[in-house]
Amino acid sequence: MKEAVVLSGEGSSSMSLSRDRVEEKNVTMPKNKSDKSSVVKRRPPAATGALARGLLLMNVFHREVRPMSLTDIASEVNLDLSTVHRLLRTLGEHGYVVRDDRTKSYLPGPKALSPLSLFHPLNQLRHEARSVLESLRDSTNETIALVLFVGTERLVVDFVRGNHSLSPYYDAWLTSPLHGSASGKLLLAWKSDDERHKMMGTAPYPKVTSHTVTETAAFFDYLNQVRLQGYAVARDDAFEGLIAIGSVLMHRHEGVPLGCVVMTGASDSVSAKAEVEIANSIQAATALLIGSAPSLQALRQWV
Structure with a gap:
């Protein structure tokens, strides 16, 4: 199996030789690739306003490849459960989020997965x-x-x-x-x-x-x-x-x-x-x- 070298872009300093995906925006990679101890996880910036918070949620869905619970999502975006639930409901009404009633988890909806027309x-x-x-x-x-x-x-x-x-x-x-x-x-x-x-x-x-x-x-x-x-x-x-x-x-x-x-x-x-x-x-x-x-x-x- 091929092993991916993860880059946020060609020539980027945010690189990992592991199979785990590394997002440049929330991980600081060491300049010395042998020094893995200096990798620091950053919290996302505080979002204010419904639109900014909704976009913060969409970033989570774009990044993750698995269904997520309400608690998982709230933890990722550092918001309270009631706020996240309200945002998810609005996003779901517009086709950006789908809720699996069986597992009570959330998935990106059709508009999130394929926002552009196939003929775009x-x-x-x-x-x-x-x-x-x-x-x-x-x-x-x-x-x-x-x-x-x-x-x-x-x-x-x-x-x-x-x-x-x-x-x-x-x-x-x-x-x-x-x-x-x-x-x-x-x-x-x-x-x-x-x-x-x-x-x-x-x-x-x-x-x-x-x-x-x-x-x-x-x-x-x-x-x-x-x-x-x-x-x-x-x-x-x-x-x-x-x-x-x-x-x-x-x-x-x-x-x-x-x-x-x-x-x-x-x-x-x-x-x-x-x-x-x-x-x-x-x-x-x-x-x-x-x-x-x-x-x-x-x-x-x-x-």
């Missing part, structure tokens, strides 16, 4: 891109992800696991450092300097590993290089031992990228020479997607 461009893109991602995985043996840029956020549309015993696992929303991930660098590369400054904040940027670039001049120079060559590399930038190589997904003669395709694997399995070869393969895959996925035309209005 995102679902269509997932189907259209699958064979391309699988082909790229087969040629590299590494994990491949299709990422869509939604404003300044990075959404994983789909991914295929690599052929190695340890393979990265992607969360739907990438929150890895922009300056430490291939997808983040590709997102920033086509932005103006003003937009980059706004998204990155003031330098020096957080130094996640010894390889992380923290100064504006050096980082912006690399982003300009990415823009010229069409691909980005993040080797050990956000987590020691991981490399991510990504190519931008963009219609020809347009200056706004829709997203990217990213390969993630172990740094020692990809030589510096192989970086260019893999980047070329990913660029060929993105070109194929642009030419063969009709849903990308509909998604152009998103960027």
